[in-house]
Amino acid sequence: MSFQAGLSGLNASSKALDVVGNNVANSSTVGFKSASAHFGDLYAASLTGSGASQIGIGTALNTVVQQFTQGNITTTSNTLDLAINGGGFFKVTNGTSVSYTRNGQFHTDSKGYVINDNGYKLEGYIATATGEIVASEPAAIQIDTGNISPLATGNATGGDATLKLNLNSSKSTPTVTTFDSTNPLSYTYSTSMTTYDTLGVEHAIRYYFIKGDTDTTTGLTSWTVHATLDGDSATDTTMGTLDFDSSGLLSSVTDSGGASTTTGVLALPSTWDITTGATTPLGSGLPNWNVDFSGSTSYSGESTVNAMTQGGYAQGQLSSLTVSDDGTIQGNYSNGQTKTLAQVVLSTFANPNGLSSIGNNLYTSTPASGQGLDSVPGAGTRGLLQSSAVEESNVDLTQELVNMITLQRNYQANAQSIKTQDQIMQTLVNLR
Incomplete structure (x- = not known):
């Protein structure tokens, strides 16, 4: 009887409308993936097998498949x-x-x-x-x-501080021969660097560069380097010397003890009174405040800092x-x-x-x-x-509204098949 086929069609259309309705309801749901109902036809089982004249008995919901396509x-x-x-x-x-x-x-x-x-x-x-x-x-x-946590300048993680500069080769040697950080006539050029101790306290180290005479034998011009911590002078502020060749390139570096090094690194003065003498005392010892001057030059022109780095920082x-x-x-x-x-x-x-x-x-x-x-x-x-x-949801609202109209027509058609079957049955009942 086609009642069963029509009824299964009504159920199928109803379930499909449920899926469409759910899609429409979630058209603004973030991350939602639209779904579609998949149906399969039904046939009655036969002991003698199926034949060419086999008639189906309706449809059933196979699965609801979600479409995992990309949303906007x-x-x-x-x-x-x-x-x-x-x-x-x-x-x-x-x-x-x-x-x-x-x-x-x-x-x-x-x-x-x-x-x-x-x-x-x-x-x-x-x-x-x-x-x-x-x-x-x-x-x-x-x-x-x-x-x-804070990181001290010169820490193994942060590496040595670097100072790449040009020292003016045209400058004359200072008129005051005894270095005094408070007397600009006793040095040729100065610049400062912000550094951090092991507690993350900020310190200002100021570097002073004093041009020396050119060695007539080696052709090297030496610049003596001094440093002060937070404006305080120590008993000895000498870091060492930077030796430049006749081309203005850094040839060698000599530390305060007179030892020559090719790495370009000088250590800061070890005689600083870091517990009481500095404006801002260090609470847990002197960090490894070495400075790498590699790449520095001594050309004719203004003395200037071309690059400055240091790996320390305060807590944050x-x-x-x-x-x-x-x-x-x-x-x-x-x-x-x-x-x-x-x-x-x-x-x-x-x-x-x-x-x-x-x-x-x-x-x-x-x-x-x-x-x-x-x-x-x-x-x-x-x-x-x-x-x-x-x-956004990947629901295509226009497509869903079209699907809704189509399913409505399907529902009406299946209801009409049941109505027609009912009229046929009524005709049979009325036979005399």
Whole structure:
């Protein structure tokens, strides 16, 4: 009887309209993926097998398939809003179970964990204390809001300070032969450098350069280097000498003890009274304040500093976060330093349509989807991340409205087939 076929058609159209309605309802849901209903025809079983005259008995819902196509990306003002441009899912956990999502609307909670609106924590690789990312088992990302420790100038991590300058070869030797930091007539040129001690206290070291006579035998011109700490003179401020050849290039460096070195590095005076004599005393000893003068020149022209670096800095407070396209989360500190805190991971699946939807834009893995494979954004088929952005729903609202009209016609047609069958049955009942 065609009642069954018509009824199955009504059910099929109704379920398809449910899918379309769900798509339309989530057309503004971040990270939502549209779905489509797939149906199959039905035939009655026959003991003698099927034949050319076999008539179907309707249709049934086979599956609802989600379309994991890319949604449009819209920018936001939240750094931790993350959009995936390509394949993959964010891995999140509520502490007891792991879920996956394309919705990248994240923020931090009171403990610094990166969470979504439902409290699920975003997972990734956690950086070591030195800011190094080591791929291991992903864990919940927690932003360390503590201060970044100070680093002394000359620390093994920061390296020696460098000072690349040009000392004017046309200058005459000073008229005052005894160096005095307070008397400009006793030196040829001076410049200062900001440095940091082991406690992160800022200090000003001023360097003084005194031009000497040219050696008629070697052709070298020596410049004596002195230094003072925070404006205080020590018993001996001499660092050594810089020897320039007749071409104006740095030929050799001699330390305060008279030893020659080819590295271009001079040590600061060891006689500084750093505990009581300096304006700002050092609390835990003299750092390795060596200065590398490599690349310096002595040409005719104004004395000037061409490059100056030092690796130290004061302690700093976390001021902002940045997230790069490979998922690396960096902390930006008030002292101008940055530190890697974590790296977001993305998970891929052999069959994304095998994932089970559990609501709130979340999916769980199933035997049909396969196990989630974790790696960093950009690896394999995984997409890259865009910070301060979200991925919109991929629902094509125009197409869904057209689908709705089509399904409405299908529903009406199936209802008409039931009505026609009813009229035929009524005719049979009325036979006398």
